[in-house]
Amino acid sequence: MCDMIRAAKIAISLPAEDLKRIEKIRKESGMQRSVLIDEAIRFWLDNRDKEKMIEKYEEGYRHHPESLDEIKALEGLSADAFAEEGLK
Secondary structure, X not given: OOOOOOOOOOOOOOOHHHHHHHHHHHHHHOOOHHHHHHXXXXXXXXXXXXXXHHXXXXXXXXXXXXOHHHHHHHHHHHHHHHHHOOOO
């Protein structure tokens, strides 16, 4: 939730249809508009950060994929773990 003491005010323009949707959600949830928009922005920012981390992982994997020996070793470890859990 937003820290109203350190909050900065901004003015934004939205398509009327988006504002209607926001207002509907706000009324249904009982949230203040600022809180709802703050949560939506934080959700977007968190997802953006996660997407960047995934992109970095994928790029690293493209440059250094597992070898066939590593894949076989991981398959063996997975099979052992499943067997220990009785999921053979």
